[in-house]
Amino acid sequence: MFISTYQKGSCRDNGDFLQQAPIAVLYHSQPMYDAVDRILIDRDSIADRVEQLGQQLVAGLRPAADVGRLVVLPVMTGSLFFTADLLRHLPLSFRIQPITVSSYPGRSTTSQGIVEQTPLPPGLDGATVLLVDDILDSGRTMGHLCEQLKTAGAADVRCCVLLRKDIPRAVEVDCEYVGFDIPEVFVVGYGLDYDGLYRNMPDISVLKAPSIS
Numbered sequence: 001m002f003i004s005t006y007q008k009g010s011c012r013d014n015g016d017f018l019q020q021a022p023i024a025v026l027y028h029s030q031p032m033y034d035a036v037d038r039i040l041i042d043r044d045s046i047a048d049r050v051e052q053l054g055q056q057l058v059a060g061l062r063p064a065a066d067v068g069r070l071v072v073l074p075v076m077t078g079s080l081f082f083t084a085d086l087l088r089h090l091p092l093s094f095r096i097q098p099i100t101v102s103s104y105p106g107r108s109t110t111s112q113g114i115v116e117q118t119p120l121p122p123g124l125d126g127a128t129v130l131l132v133d134d135i136l137d138s139g140r141t142m143g144h145l146c147e148q149l150k151t152a153g154a155a156d157v158r159c160c161v162l163l164r165k166d167i168p169r170a171v172e173v174d175c176e177y178v179g180f181d182i183p184e185v186f187v188v189g190y191g192l193d194y195d196g197l198y199r200n201m202p203d204i205s206v207l208k209a210p211s212i213s
C-alpha cells in the first residue's frame with residue numbers, strides 16, 4: 001500500500017514517540033485511517049504546490065488588490081484548509097468573504113449540483129473576485145457561482161481549485177489556477193469529506209471502496 005512507503009519526518013506535530021515511528025505505524029494505529037486505501041497526494045507535496053500557486057496568484061491579482069478591488073470568496077467547507085494555507089502566501093490587500101455551498105450531500109459521491117448555498121456577500125459590484133474551491137468535478141458548482149457573481153456585478157471572476165478531476169465536465173469552467181490534476185477517484189482529506197468525515201486528514205487520500213456506501 002502506498003501509505004506504507006510514506007516517510008517519517010512529515011509527522012512533525014505528533015509528539016516525540018510518534019515522530020520516531022514510521023508513518024505506516026502511525027496511520028495503522030489511528031482508527032480514522034482504517035478507511036483509507038492509499039495516499040494520493042501527501043502533505044509536503046500539497047504545501048509545495050500551494051506555495052507555488054500563491055506566487056502565481058500574487059502576480060495575477062496584484063493590480064486589482066492595489067486599487068482595493070480584490071475580494072476572495074472561499075467555498076466552504078471543502079476549501080477550509082486550502083484557503084487558510086493559500087491566503088497566507090498572498091501579501092496583498094483583500095477581504096475574505098466565505099460562502100457555504102453543498103453539492104455532495106450526505107453519502108453521495110456524485111455531484112448533485114448545488115443543493116444548499118448561503119447568499120453572496122454584498123458589495124461585489126465592480127470587484128475582482130477570486131473563487132477558491134477544493135475540487136473541480138462536474139463543474140456545476142463553480143459554473144453556477146461564476147454566473148451568480150457576474151449577475152451580482154463582479155467585473156472579473158477568477159477561479160482557483162486545489163484539485164481538478166480529469167473527466168469530461170457537465171459545465172465548462174475557465175479555471176486559471178489549478179493545484180493538481182487527478183484521475184476520476186473519490187478523495188478525502190485536507191478539507192475534502194465523505195459524509196462530513198475525514199476533512200482533518202493532512203494528506204489527500206483515496207478511500208477503500210467498502211467505506212463508500
Ligand code: IMP
Nearest residue numbers: 078111136137138139140141186187192
Ligand atoms: P462539482 O460541482 O461536480 O464540480 O463538484 C464540486 C464539489 O463537490 C466540490 O466543491 C466538493 O465539495 C465536492 N466533491 C467533488 N469531488 C469530490 C471528491 O472526490 N471528494 C470529496 N468531495 C468532492
Ligand code: MG
Nearest residue numbers: 075076077078
Ligand atoms: Mg465543495
